[in-house]
Amino acid sequence: MSDTMNQDDNILEVKHLKKYFPIQGGFFNHTVGYVKAVDDVSFSIKRGTTMGLVGESGCGKTTTGRTILRLDGEKTFGDVLFNGKEVYDFSNKEMNEKRTEMQIIFQDPFSSLQPRMPIGEIIGEAVREHGIVPDKDYDAYVEKVMDECGLQPFQKQRYPHEFSGGQRQRICIARAIALKPEFVVCDEPVSALDVSIQAQIINLLKDLQEKRNLTYLFISHDLSVVEHISDTVGVMYLGSLVETGPTDRIFNNPLHPYTQALLSAVPTPDPNAHMNRIVLEGNIPSPANPPAGCKFHTRCAKCMECCKTDAPEVRELEPGHRVACHLYNGQGKAVEDVTSSSNDADEA
Amino acid sequence: MANKSKDGYLSRKEIREISRYNRKITSEIENKNKRKNVPESEYVCEMKDSNNEVEFDNVHTYFFTDAGTVKSVDGVTFDIPKGKTVGVVGESGCGKSVTSLSLMKLLQRPQGQIVEGAIRFNVGDKAIDVTKAPDEVMQKLRGNEISMIFQEPMTALNPVFRIGEQVDEVIELHDGQGKTKEDIKRRTIELLQIVGIANTEGVYQMYPHELSGGMRQRIVIAMALACNPKMIIADEPTTALDVTIQAQILELLKNLKDKINASIMFITHDLGVIAEMADYVVVMYAGRVVEQGTAEDIFYHPAHPYTIGLMDSKPVVGKKVDKLYSIPGKVPNPINMPNYCYFKDRCEKCIDKCDGAYPSLVKLSDTHMVSCYRYYEEGVVESKSEGDAQ
Numbered sequence: 053m054s055d056t057m058n059q060d061d062n063i064l065e066v067k068h069l070k071k072y073f074p075i076q077g078g079f080f081n082h083t084v085g086y087v088k089a090v091d092d093v094s095f096s097i098k099r100g101t102t103m104g105l106v107g108e109s110g111c112g113k114t115t116t117g118r119t120i121l122r123l124d125g126e127k128t129f130g131d132v133l134f135n136g137k138e139v140y141d142f143s144n145k146e147m148n149e150k151r152t153e154m155q156i157i158f159q160d161p162f163s164s165l166q167p168r169m170p171i172g173e174i175i176g177e178a179v180r181e182h183g184i185v186p187d188k189d190y191d192a193y194v195e196k197v198m199d200e201c202g203l204q205p206f207q208k209q210r211y212p213h214e215f216s217g218g219q220r221q222r223i224c225i226a227r228a229i230a231l232k233p234e235f236v237v238c239d240e241p242v243s244a245l246d247v248s249i250q251a252q253i254i255n256l257l258k259d260l261q262e263k264r265n266l267t268y269l270f271i272s273h274d275l276s277v278v279e280h281i282s283d284t285v286g287v288m289y290l291g292s293l294v295e296t297g298p299t300d301r302i303f304n305n306p307l308h309p310y311t312q313a314l315l316s317a318v319p320t321p322d323p324n325a326h327m328n329r330i331v332l333e334g335n336i337p338s339p340a341n342p343p344a345g346c347k348f349h350t351r352c353a354k355c356m357e358c359c360k361t362d363a364p365e366v367r368e369l370e371p372g373h374r375v376a377c378h379l380y381n382g383q384g385k386a387v388e389d390v391t392s393s394s395n396d397a398d399e400a
Numbered sequence: 401m402a403n404k405s406k407d408g409y410l411s412r413k414e415i416r417e418i419s420r421y422n423r424k425i426t427s428e429i430e431n432k433n434k435r436k437n438v439p440e441s442e443y444v445c446e447m448k449d450s451n452n453e454v455e456f457d458n459v460h461t462y463f464f465t466d467a468g469t470v471k472s473v474d475g476v477t478f479d480i481p482k483g484k485t486v487g488v489v490g491e492s493g494c495g496k497s498v499t500s501l502s503l504m505k506l507l508q509r510p511q512g513q514i515v516e517g518a519i520r521f522n523v524g525d526k527a528i529d530v531t532k533a534p535d536e537v538m539q540k541l542r543g544n545e546i547s548m549i550f551q552e553p554m555t556a557l558n559p560v561f562r563i564g565e566q567v568d569e570v571i572e573l574h575d576g577q578g579k580t581k582e583d584i585k586r587r588t589i590e591l592l593q594i595v596g597i598a599n600t601e602g603v604y605q606m607y608p609h610e611l612s613g614g615m616r617q618r619i620v621i622a623m624a625l626a627c628n629p630k631m632i633i634a635d636e637p638t639t640a641l642d643v644t645i646q647a648q649i650l651e652l653l654k655n656l657k658d659k660i661n662a663s664i665m666f667i668t669h670d671l672g673v674i675a676e677m678a679d680y681v682v683v684m685y686a687g688r689v690v691e692q693g694t695a696e697d698i699f700y701h702p703a704h705p706y707t708i709g710l711m712d713s714k715p716v717v718g719k720k721v722d723k724l725y726s727i728p729g730k731v732p733n734p735i736n737m738p739n740y741c742y743f744k745d746r747c748e749k750c751i752d753k754c755d756g757a758y759p760s761l762v763k764l765s766d767t768h769m770v771s772c773y774r775y776y777e778e779g780v781v782e783s784k785s786e787g788d789a790q
Contacts, residue, residue, distance in 0.1 A: 251713035251726035280715035319672030323695035
């Protein structure tokens with residue numbers, strides 16, 4: 053990230069995004085409530101960088117990724133600007149074309165591949181449909197993409213069940229990048245894999261990013277992986293972003309009590325490391341009925357009276373490092389337009 | 401075993417041959433296990449060291465499948481001392497779970513069988529060799545002396561019975577003599593309290609789906625503790641859980657260990673969790689132990705190239721690297737294992753000697769052992785190793 057970048061370099065801007073899922077019940081199956089899966093999330097990603105999104109399961113990481121790509125029907129509120137254009141304003145036909153620019157790699161490489169399709173077809177189907185390359189170059193192009201992702205061209209005729217987990221994930225990656233996307237949502241791409249395979253896939257993703265200038269939204273619950281791959285990190289809790297900032301600031305100077313607890317919970321491979329672990333009591337509350345005030349106050353060790361009634365506002369304490377917590381009231385500056393000010397900070 | 405045809409697929413005739421051969425072997429072992437009134441002399445033996453709770457001695461567990469014999473555990477030797485935690489770490493498919501199932505004799509029958517070796521389990525003044533013990537004896541060991549915490553708390557509990565009934569059942573079956581229903585219920589409530597469940601009476605009446613993943617894992621732990629076992633096997637108990645919940649469960653297990661003074665065999669693929677929990681660490685690769693030692697030995701002085709590779713390939717919070725190391729290649733096919741060091745094809749530190757038979761265990765210090773040719777000059781080569789004998 054250089055200082056010369058301006059706001060136009062934000063490939064993606066998410067402003068106050070909300071996605072509620074209705075709960076149906078009662079007589080005549082009417083809507084009795086909403087699961088607030090994503091509740092007022094704002095962030096921006098610069099071209100060619102990786103943003104990591106971390107949090108416990110059920111906190112809305114995946115829904116955020118899917119809502120950005122318009123995979124879950126309509127959003128509830130907010131803006132998703134991709135290259136400055138609102139994603140939800142596209143007509144179906146325009147969206148179809150835009151889909152080549154925004155791709156997703158799913159979590160489970162075992163269920164996201166069609167078992168009855170040879171992998172050459174899995175990777176090449178969308179290439180042909182969208183006419184990415186002329187017909188005569190089609191075969192060569194699919195082979196080139198496979199080669200780039202560490203697959204052998206002779207494997208084109210094989211079926212997904214003939215591959216191991218790591219190789220299947222390579223197929224998923226090849227399928228995504230074959231469309232020459234600019235932006236890829238990686239939804240826990242390594243959590244189903246072994247440590248040694250995980251390293252291979254992470255290295256592959258990094259190589260591809262360098263080669264093709266890709267932008268990633270990297271969703272994961274594994275903080276060590278996120279630290280390794282991301283330039284900026286967002287920490288989610290119960291549908292809201294509680295802290296965002298550059299990776300080294302988040303990991304070296306975590307401000308929100310939830311981030312601190314999350315970081316201290318990661319086991320380190322050092323038998324003599326006796327750290328002061330903050331063990332969070334209880335479980336994540338239900339997103340259908342989130343606590344009033346600060347959503348984290350039920351599990352927070354530093355909970356104050358005001359936390360129970362008032363929702364904290366987002367404050368910027370360091371350049372680009374924002375936190376939503378009452379502990380920092382009066383420090384830093386309150387952020388109104390959440391996506392633009394980080395660029396001001398970078399320019400300064 | 402029949403040879404594979406040229407195209408890599410087995411012909412029908414070959415499959416028939418293999419399954420006939422398999423049936424002969426497995427039914428022989430099965431019949432031996434099913435016998436009743438077996439004289440004690442057959443399965444009672446002596447511990448090598450009375451301070452050990454369990455001794456694995458050159459255990460071989462094979463799966464007789466239609467595609468050939470899978471040597472899941474291929475000569476595993478290590479001890480679990482009394483009151484200590486032994487961590488078993490390795491990639492999926494390396495045989496860590498099968499090792500633990502061998503101790504419980506819970507292998508999938510009739511294909512999975514312990515074919516060789518001894519697993520000595522300390523029961524006070526004598527020891528029982530699990531591999532030779534018939535089913536009758538094993539039933540009394542399971543639950544009472546050895547118990548297990550499974551990986552998936554979602555599938556380990558029966559969805560149609562209340563939590564209370566499920567925990568009660570364990571106590572009734574294994575420890576229920578002379579106890580009334582009220583006694584058993586009181587014990588269940590007590591167990592739920594031990595594992596840190598606040599609303600014990602309420603949870604007693606609940607069904608598994610009403611609880612979160614962390615709570616279910618606590619119930620499974622309560623069931624494992626029901627009969628005060630001497631040995632607890634924890635098979636990836638935190639893999640399915642979030643980091644924050646994982647921290648809670650690890651904390652709970654650590655506290656319980658001090659309270660009940662049991663030995664724990666802790667199986668996981670997460671090196672961070674192992675470092676936190678284990679006193680001794682056993683690193684497995686492709687069915688064999690490649691390195692074992694105290695946690696300090698393994699984490700501060702890793703010797704085997706596989707252990708070193710495994711450590712380097714895991715990103716660590718607070719340690720920035722440009723590119724992660726990744727071990728090249730993949731685990732060899734378990735049906736056709738090579739006759740040299742299993743790790744040789746993926747190893748970047750190979751020497752000429754590596755072409756020879758599987759390397760024997762080398763003693764680097766009193767506690768630290770590694771199975772690699774690169775340390776033959778430095779350490780004491782164990783003579784009785786299985787590799788050289790072949």
